[in-house]
Amino acid sequence: MRGREDEWTGLMRSAMAGDDAAYQRLLRAITPVLRAAARRGLARAGQPPDQAEDIVQDILLAVHLKRHTWDSEAPFAPWLFAIARNKLIDALRRRGRRIFVNIDDFAETLPGEAPQETASASEVATQLNTLPQRQRDVLQSIAVDSASIKDTAAKFSMSEGAVRVALHRGLAALTAKLRDR
Amino acid sequence: MDTDQLIRTLAADNAHRAPRVGAVLTMALLVAAPLSILIFATFLGVRPDVMSAMHNPFFDMKFAVTLSLAIPAIIISLHLSRPEALMRGWGWLLLLPVGLLAVAIGGEMMMAPAMPMTLRMVGKNSRVCLSAIPAMSLPLLAGALFGLRHGAPSRPALAGALAGMLSAGLAATLYASHCTDDSPLFVATWYTIATALVTAVGALAGSKVLRY
Numbered sequence: 001m002r003g004r005e006d007e008w009t010g011l012m013r014s015a016m017a018g019d020d021a022a023y024q025r026l027l028r029a030i031t032p033v034l035r036a037a038a039r040r041g042l043a044r045a046g047q048p049p050d051q052a053e054d055i056v057q058d059i060l061l062a063v064h065l066k067r068h069t070w071d072s073e074a075p076f077a078p079w080l081f082a083i084a085r086n087k088l089i090d091a092l093r094r095r096g097r098r099i100f101v102n103i104d105d106f107a108e109t110l111p112g113e114a115p116q117e118t119a120s121a122s123e124v125a126t127q128l129n130t131l132p133q134r135q136r137d138v139l140q141s142i143a144v145d146s147a148s149i150k151d152t153a154a155k156f157s158m159s160e161g162a163v164r165v166a167l168h169r170g171l172a173a174l175t176a177k178l179r180d181r
Numbered sequence: 182m183d184t185d186q187l188i189r190t191l192a193a194d195n196a197h198r199a200p201r202v203g204a205v206l207t208m209a210l211l212v213a214a215p216l217s218i219l220i221f222a223t224f225l226g227v228r229p230d231v232m233s234a235m236h237n238p239f240f241d242m243k244f245a246v247t248l249s250l251a252i253p254a255i256i257i258s259l260h261l262s263r264p265e266a267l268m269r270g271w272g273w274l275l276l277l278p279v280g281l282l283a284v285a286i287g288g289e290m291m292m293a294p295a296m297p298m299t300l301r302m303v304g305k306n307s308r309v310c311l312s313a314i315p316a317m318s319l320p321l322l323a324g325a326l327f328g329l330r331h332g333a334p335s336r337p338a339l340a341g342a343l344a345g346m347l348s349a350g351l352a353a354t355l356y357a358s359h360c361t362d363d364s365p366l367f368v369a370t371w372y373t374i375a376t377a378l379v380t381a382v383g384a385l386a387g388s389k390v391l392r393y
Contacts, residue, residue: 018195020193057184060188086393143190171191179392
């Protein structure tokens with residue numbers, strides 16, 4: 001457990017220093033932990049587990065947009081679990097239950113859980129369709145068509161800077177929509 | 182959208198660097214401050230006898246009290262803008278203005294002042310105090326909430342309350358230079374009521390706008 005969390009902290013430090021691959025590796029590593037916790041939370045609230053992926057994506061977006069509040073001298077896991085708990089409580093409350101979420105939900109993942117599965121969720125996709133055209137195009141190109149920023153810029157005859165701005169604004173708008181829905 | 186696609190998209194945005202919460206809060210307060218100062222200059226102004234008042238320790242004490250609220254409130258609100266932050270170990274900072282007031286009240290008691298206690302407490306400016314501090318707080322509160330929105334407070338109402346305290350503390354610092362009631366009893370009564378009011382507004386607003 002310790003080793004895993006130290007690894008996360010190291011990856012996040014590299015990510016903040018500009019290492020995109022380390023960042024992607026970190027997000028992949030935390031996803032199964034978040035997924036297991038979301039399922040447990042839903043199960044305890046008597047909700048079907050199929051909404052877990054929406055919660056996971058919600059948490060990942062918050063992690064991304066609030067990562068400047070992480071202190072690079074501090075361990076990453078407590079920061080992550082605080083965000084995850086907050087988002088999980090929010091999600092369960094929105095589904096009409098007030099529920100106590102235990103921080104241990106996040107700290108203890110069973111070793112046997114399938115680590116690399118990926119799953120689809122509908123809420124992000126639904127909100128994506130309500131974004132302004134330009135942001136939606138850019139997000140879709142990068143997310144769905146796996147295009148790079150450079151290729152996306154060429155495809156829409158935009159500068160790379162403009163693609164980066166649209167990408168970031170799109171992610172921020174998406175998060176705001178998910179929060180305020 | 183599948184989670185792997187989302188992760189790839191987030192990684193593509195990794196180059197985006199957001200400023201620190203402290204920087205955004207500072208900028209927002211600097212933008213809001215002129216509005217509060219404008220309210221001050223239009224309706225209140227510095228009291229005419231300010232030069233001689235400065236030799237009165239109880240006049241100076243008012244600034245010590247208001248700043249000992251504003252500065253710790255700024256520090257704590259920045260601390261709370263981190264998601265894993267707890268109030269534990271930080272709350273005592275908010276006792277600083279209370280302690281200062283207690284010392285000042287004790288000091289005044291020993292000095293056998295000219296007016297009876299109740300008159301000093303009621304003062305002449307309580308109405309102005311109760312409207313001026315909240316009015317000058319509002320622009321600062323809006324600025325503080327804007328700045329703190331950049332953070333990720335786990336308890337939005339608490340963070341909003343702190344935003345209320347810091348803006349009330351700053352507004353009261355301005356107001357203190359206008360008000361001719363220097364008795365710590367007056368400060369302990371009316372400044373406190375005004376601050377509580379702004380704190381409540383901050384908590385309410387915070388619970389709505391500081392969720393992330």
